[in-house]
Amino acid sequence: MKKRQSTTEKRNLRNGLLFCSPVIVGLAVFTLYPMLASLYYSFCNYPMLKPPVWVGLTNYRVLIHDPVFYKSLSNTAYYAAFATPAGIVTAFLLAVLLNQKVRGMAIFRTMFFVPSIVPMVAGSVLWLWLLNPDYGLINTILRSMHLHAPGWLNDPATAKPALILMSVWGVGGWMLIYLAGLQDVPVDLYEAAEIDGAGPLQRMLHITIPFMSPHLFFTLVMGFIGAATYFTQAYVMTGGQGGPVDSTRFFSIYLFQNAFMYWKMGYACALAWILFVLILLFTLALFKTSARYVHYGGER
Template sequence: MPDQQRSLANRHAVTNEAYIPIPRKKAWNAYENKIKLYGFLFAMPWIIGLLLFNAFPLLASLYYSFTNYSILESGTWVGLENYRALLQDDIFWVSIYNTLYYTAIFVPVSIIAGVALALLLNLNIRGQGIYRTLFFIPSLVPLIASVIIWMWLLNPQFGVINYLLDLAGISGPSWLGDERFSKISLILISLWGIGQSIVIYLAGLQDIPQDYYDAADVDGASVFQRLRHITLPLLTPVIFFNLVMGTIGALQNFILPQVLTGGQGTPANSMMFYVMHLYRNGFGYLKMGYASAMAWILFLLVVGLTALIFATQKKWVYYQGKE
């Protein structure tokens, strides 16, 4: 018996305590390997699903992007021809412009509106739960149903919004039929469903320690000063999260414009978004190789913008307890 175990055994014998021998290194390593094996076996269904339904299609799309694959026929290798054709595709550039335009406006506006509404819903007033429920309900409405509702609201002839504008003496535009207002209309429809982000902001607000506000009250800070120097800085991690997720989601915007325009992107391609053009080429024209090339360009765009956002977080994101 090693000296360390012998001394422990003697001490436990004197004190009448239970003696548990220290396991040897080889036995402990065997035990660890056994635990790792069990963990790997339990994770196997997920690993197999990841390889079959994620990794394989991802690698297959990369290969198909260099072919003229059309689903119905096996493709032949064409090298960079799909990527060269994309650079000469006018609709491709229009779809990129529409997608970036939507992202650049919707994401900041949704963050500002979400934070503002969360601050209001965080006030300790009567009926607080009712107000929170009312703002969250639209996010529970199925997306297709939301589109139908807004198509009626924005109808230029009998829509409620133009009716209210007429009462105010303003001639309402043809929201979805005018290329000057079509993307703005889409942004308004998207803002209707920001209830989920409001819930996340509310969780972030309630995570801010009350001690900070008590200290600010002692120092005589105003409401604006408390908002500027306490609330917003401590809420920046939540804002950062919603910024990243909102940007990724906006770049992949598909269902709303697809349903609103029937996949045509009208009027004048002002609502032809990138994923719509990708879908039309892949499943409408059966140009799957071409669509795969578009998918990889979108992937690089998403990764690039996300990396850019992460690179800026050190300048404006504040984490509690981190010096």
Template sequence: MPWIIGLLLFHAYPLIMSAYYSLTTYSILEPGEFVGFDNYANLFKDRVFWISIYNTLYYTVIFVPLSIAFGVCLALLLNLKIRGQGIYRTLFFIPSLVPPVATTIIWLWLLNPQFGLVNYWLDKIGISGPPWIGSEAWSKPSLILMSLWGTGQAVVIYLAGLQDIPQDYYDAASVDGASAWQRTKTITLPLLTPVIFFNLIMGTIGALQNFVLPFTLTNGQGTPANSMMFYVMYLYTNGFAYLKMGYASAMAWILFLIVVGLTALIFVTQKRWVHYQGKE
């Protein structure tokens, strides 16, 4: 009964009410009037709404594949039997434990165009560092770089997947004369695809809801020139800054449909590239 009450009170009821509020002019302070699908129609006329979708998709399309490639490569390295293996694993996992706001402050200093450590070392090797988050062209790549720094949690999952692969497969391949790269290509990566599939789903959902880093970096303004205005940031701004909760609720439902659509697409395509042990 406590679980059922919690489900109804904290999940089902807010879900139903948000669907209703998306059809009204509800503003938190006032109940609002029923306006049907006007909020949805106005969203498609909103220039910032389309900018936020572009920024979010740009981040998702680039960050998710990069995070998977980076995480898998890092997990393969950390899975090598070398001295100090536990220390290396701990060092790469620690960044994921740092609170996002603290991470933002660290990277604000590192990527500062005038006195940041990154541009300092780039200047030492004769490269003129970009303005990073101060530039419309470099703001999203800077955010992707910051996000890649915290892939330690995904690496732990990849490591668990690597250790679940039977050693017998590698021994048989070695007897047949397979090189390290051939064993990686024909055994490790195919049998790691279920874990990659899981991280692809979770990474896509997380990227579409990106909020803390860009919000902290820009004080919720999305500057410069709205290049850091992500979808959930704009949703938050409409709901809690402008008190347009009906408008924000409509945005939430559009995001829900986008997440469901992309997740369903990934599930459909996984039959072609995900390999499970014992089913091949």
């Protein structure tokens, strides 16, 4: 009996591993191996067309004294510090407004969600037209109102704010997450609070936000990671050069330039691992402090 059971367990294990093997092989080939290879190359001088040569910590020493590295890091920090909160606040307010029981609300929800499923390259091309300083729609409207028309992507002072404005346009995905969370907030709590004389702002602060804190925390973490690895829109809208005057040379742009324009793959791998460590540390810090402001089930 035990031998038969042992045979059955072995067969089940073999079948389970067989079904899992595509995922295991895929992770090993397309995730684990590239990570380990990039870690090795970060300690090498690797100009792509020649074999890598071990140079130890040279890439990291160069990185510490690289002014462009710090510029790209500050640009990325600026974008993350403004784009992520702006996206969270906008998506949350939209979700609250679109959570009302009004006829035709599904149409409005669809209208605000559609921008989030537009391909990033197509959306970037659209915003290039909207932000064109000469004939763009936004500046045309501003001029018709006799207001100052900024240079947007052509001006170092407004280039990053323009990209942040574009990022807010695509918060439909976060809006849906918040809408789903708002459905789980008990209605009787609002009714009891209203009977006790609580106004809309008090109900928002003491009921809605505590119940929504797990959803807000999730989008905060994902928003930060997305901002730290921000690439596609900036590359399409600035031609991948990081201009004007390095104002949009984000960390991922600088990493890409070193890898595929300057053919410094070893240095690019070092940049990638620095970015990975920074994201990891910041994410761990968020999770470490989350108990102070994330309340599951509305507990406070």
